[in-house]
Amino acid sequence: GAVVSQHPSRVICKSGTSVKIECRSLDFQATTMFWYRQFPKQSLMLMATSNEGSKATYEQGVEKDKFLINHASLTLSTLTVTSAHPEDSSFYICSARPKTGFSGVNEQFFGPGTRLTVL
Amino acid sequence: GQNIDQPTEMTATEGAIVQINCTYQTSGFNGLFWYQQHAGEAPTFLSYNVLDGLEEKGRFSSFLSRSKGYSYLLLKELQMKDSASYLCAVRDYGGSQGNLIFGKGTKLSVKP
Numbered sequence: 668g669a670v671v672s673q674h675p676s677r678v679i680c681k682s683g684t685s686v687k688i689e690c691r692s693l694d695f696q697a698t699t700m701f702w703y704r705q706f707p708k709q710s711l712m713l714m715a716t717s718n719e720g721s722k723a724t725y726e727q728g729v730e731k732d733k734f735l736i737n738h739a740s741l742t743l744s745t746l747t748v749t750s751a752h753p754e755d756s757s758f759y760i761c762s763a764r765p766k767t768g769f770s771g772v773n774e775q776f777f778g779p780g781t782r783l784t785v786l
Numbered sequence: 787g788q789n790i791d792q793p794t795e796m797t798a799t800e801g802a803i804v805q806i807n808c809t810y811q812t813s814g815f816n817g818l819f820w821y822q823q824h825a826g827e828a829p830t831f832l833s834y835n836v837l838d839g840l841e842e843k844g845r846f847s848s849f850l851s852r853s854k855g856y857s858y859l860l861l862k863e864l865q866m867k868d869s870a871s872y873l874c875a876v877r878d879y880g881g882s883q884g885n886l887i888f889g890k891g892t893k894l895s896v897k898p
Contacts, residue, residue, distance in 0.1 A: 701885075710790075710873065710888040711829070760828050775886060777828040 670694055671763050673778035680751055681786055688746045688781045690761030696741035697763035701775065702734075705758040717744050741766065751785045758782055788812050790889035792874050797895045798864055806859045806892045808874035819886065820848050820859045821873040829873055833859065861894075869896045 670693040680686050690700055699718050703711040715736050717723040723736035735747040744763075748755055762775040790810045798804040810818070817836040821829035835841055835850035835857060847860040859872055871891040878887050 708890070710890040711875075711886075712888075713885055716885070758826070777830070780826070780828045782826065 669765065669776045671761065671776045671778040673759075673761055673781050675781060676779060677782045677784075679784045679786065682752050683750055686748045686751055686783060688748075688759055688761075688783075690744045690746070690763065690778050692742045692763040692765075692776070695763075696766040697744075698741065698766045699764040700738060700744040701762045701764075702736060702744075702746050703760045703762070705760060705780075711760060714746075748783065751783070753785045756783055756785045788878065788887050790874055790876060790887060792872075792889045792892045794890070795893045795895070797897060798861075800864055800866060800896055800898050802864050803860065803862050804864060804894065806861075806872050806874075806894070808857045808859070808889060810855050810857070810874070810876050810887075810889075812876050812878045812887060814878045815852065815876060816879050817877040818848075818850055818857050819875040819877065820846075820857075821875060823871045823873055823891065825871075832872075864896050866896050866898070869894060 672691045674689045678686055701716055702714045704714050705711045713726050714729045715723045715725045717736045717738035719738045719741050725731045733749055738744040758780050760780040762777045764775055792808045819834050820832040822832050823829040832846055833841055833848035835848050838850055840849045845862045850857045871893045873891045874889040875886040
């Protein structure tokens with residue numbers, strides 16, 4: 668159990684276009700989903716926390732108008748990178764926290780990540 | 787501020803034991819996690835410590851000293867597949883609730 672999927676796994680786009688990344692919890696309901704970004708040889712940096720049915724909470728320095736997050740249901744959150752630029756090229760990883768039914772020790776389950784390359 | 791330090795790289799021999807250290811300074815503390823991450827993949831959970839002491843799980847063990855802000859991950863009987871980055875992360879309720887703050891990771895290379 669506790670599987671999180673991301674789609675797409677890899678995307679290449681032109682500068683100025685928008686890209687949507689989906690994060691789904693496949694076998695559990697997630698009250699909270701987290702979006703991270705990881706640059707090469709760097710740690711995972713939390714971008715935002717999204718709770719189902721409410722606005723996302725963004726970390727300092729993350730532009731909420733550029734990185735649109737929609738937590739539409741208890742199993743789906745989307746991250747849209749608007750007007751992407753080459754500096755947005757990164758590895759984007761989501762994680763999900765189960766609503767109920769888990770021990771609470773490992774509360775976040777990670778998706779496989781999305782590699783975004785902006786040309 | 788929030789700071790998590792771990793060595794950048796380590797090398798060890800197949801069959802040996804390796805210890806990866808992590809020190810942290812965070813505004814709050816509600817548990818320390820170790821994750822394994824292979825290149826280009828998402829992290830996978832290895833261990834969790836919230837109380838002082840050693841947690842053992844098969845070939846992997848993790849130790850925590852809250853007073854020293856220190857943890858280590860111990861890997862025994864190293865295998866080639868253990869070559870990966872190992873991330874230390876602290877759960878800190880000081881910021882976003884339940885947020886994990888990650889170190890930069892330690893890249894472990896296991897040699898034959």
